[in-house]
Amino acid sequence: MRLKTNTTDVLIIGAGASGLMCAATAGYRGRKVWVLDHAPKAAAKIRISGGGKCNFTNQVVTPNEFICQNPHFVKSALARYQPQDFIDLVDRHGLEYEERELGKLFCCHRAGDLIHILKTECDWAGVTLQLKTSVKSIAKLTPKTPDEAAFRIETNECFIECQSLVIATGALSFPKLKASNFGYQVAEQFGLRQVPVRPGLVPLTLKGKWRDFCQKLSGIALDVKISTYNEQTEKSFEEALLFTHQGISGPGVLQISNYWQPGQAIEINLLPNVDVLAELMQLKQSNASLIRWLQQFWTKKFTQAWLEMYPIATKLADLPNEEIERFAQQITHWILYPSDTAGYDKAEVTLGGVDTDEVSSKNFEVKNVPGLYFIGEVLDVTGHLGGYNFQWAWSSGFAAGQTV
Ligand SMILES: Cc1cc2nc3c(=O)[nH]c(=O)nc-3n(C[C@H](O)[C@H](O)[C@H](O)COP(=O)(O)OP(=O)(O)OC[C@H]3O[C@@H](n4cnc5c(N)ncnc54)[C@H](O)[C@@H]3O)c2cc1C
Structure with missing residues (x-):
């Protein structure tokens, strides 16, 4: 025809x-x-x-x-x-x-x-x-x-x-x-x-212990600062992170995914608006409860999971300053190496x-x-x-x- x-x-x-x-x-x-x-x-x-x-x-x-x-x-x-x-x-x-x-x-x-x-x-x-x-x-x-x-x-x-x-x-x-x-x-x-x-604008996936960590916390969201660095760019966003079954998502993660390249790390500050070290040092002085302090910002479930990953004696008064500094650093400079993105099926x-x-x-x-x-x-x-x-x-x- x-x-x-x-x-x-x-x-x-x-x-x-x-x-x-x-x-x-x-x-x-x-x-x-x-x-x-x-x-x-x-x-x-x-x-x-x-x-x-x-x-x-x-x-x-x-x-x-x-x-x-x-x-x-x-x-x-x-x-x-x-x-x-x-x-x-x-x-x-x-x-x-x-x-x-x-x-x-x-x-x-x-x-x-x-x-x-x-x-x-x-x-x-x-x-x-x-x-x-x-x-x-x-x-x-x-x-x-x-x-x-x-x-x-x-x-x-x-x-x-x-x-x-x-x-x-x-x-x-x-x-x-x-x-x-x-x-x-x-x-x-x-x-x-x-x-x-x-x-781009895509969730990031993780492997191994961090995947298990995210899976366990799937559905929990936190307001974070998330950054990635390479020779040309240094980019940060302060928006929410959401744990998923495969890794991490949420607005902050989608934003950083546009800049992240395979093999690179991302760095997450879990308490971007808190002077974490100063407040931990004050806790040490006053002998107050670390768990109660963490739970001002985080859910009980996230606090428990975090302390399993980064154990610390909850009586800060007994700890040397270096250990408190390390714990503060872990919260403000949490380094993750995503294994991949969730691909075009999930990319905006x-x-x-x-x-x-x-x-x-x-x-x-x-x-x-x-x-x-x-x-x-x-x-x-x-x-x-x-x-x-x-x-x-x-x-x-x-x-x-x-x-x-
Ligand atoms: C889940 C999701 C959520 C999003 N949310 C937002 C948001 O809230 N805000 C925002 O700013 N952006 C958002 N985006 C991005 C936004 O949708 C796109 O950037 C925008 O639609 C691009 O417009 P476009 O006209 O270039 O393409 P599209 O809107 O994708 O239109 C392309 C059209 O071409 C047609 N087409 C494709 N191939 C062929 C072909 N071979 N022959 C004939 N027709 C064809 C398609 O059927 C489609 O109708 C989102 C994207 C997704 C996937």
Whole structure:
């Protein structure tokens, strides 16, 4: 059977956060926009993000919250579409949202409300959304005028010719939500450089006695300072750590996972806001109970487990200062060597991706392939935890949408 050929001004592959934002923006400019996605529903990641409430942006977004080989790359798009622009958009639709710690904004009810807003915007902008459609091939044409098609795409249903082709297919995290390496394959087809990928914002796993320790404490959370060091970076976050059956998770651990490399240690200060040594020395003087002191900060279960790992005579008055110093050091400089990350199945994002030197930071067009654009997470741009990854999707989608 001969497949029909359709034409559109803009074809966007990927109906996720960045693709829908790009589609609505281009549609409002009067461009004929078609969005394709192989998944049965649009924007699956928005639906499950932020525990079902989607942390859709942050009150304060600066380039420092992003990891990219070129740290200047994110500046232009973030400046042109800021958190307030997205807040204004959701306000126009009457979305109820709330601010949580560290400026994070979440939906009050369901993340699905946000998908509804994006799809409504696409409807109003005249965008065609087609799901359950896979792309078989992309061919570059040689248009003689800007009005002629620059790409011919073959799907399982038809051919589509377009002037601008936007790759918004995201990255590898959460394959069960139809994440794929499609964007990287397209980059390879057009000879674009790529930064090696690895899971980010991901729990860390442990082996041996520390795995048993974590397993036993699974479900317990502590406010800690967590750090990692290598020759280039020294990074710390003060956020919660959560013990799991395989190791450690929680916001602080997810944040540090973006900087941790296999083989490296992480250092955890279990009482970052306490002068531990000074207080232990006072306890020694006053002959007060160490266990009672620890249990001001920790649960009984964690205190017991810690003292099993790092035994100390509970009558500090009988101990030499060096032993108290060692105990304080163990609490404030707890060193762990994670064996691995929990992988793409559990990672919120993918570090690395299409090298940002290959695309314009203004509109995300590939420098050597006019008409081809990459936006969102497929690029080598990863935000910290806190709504920054969605803000990147909105900002990059908007910037490309103004040009495509
Ligand atoms: C569990 C989880 C929780 C998260 N929570 C947050 C949060 O609260 N705040 C935050 O800022 N970020 C969060 N993130 C990260 C955020 O979801 C992503 O950074 C963001 O969705 C990236 O947008 P994107 O448009 O680049 O890709 P996506 O939103 O992933 O969209 C990509 C789209 O492309 C489609 N696609 C993929 N391959 C193909 C193909 N071959 N053909 C056709 N279509 C294809 C997919 O089906 C998908 O619809 C979370 C991620 C996960 C996994």
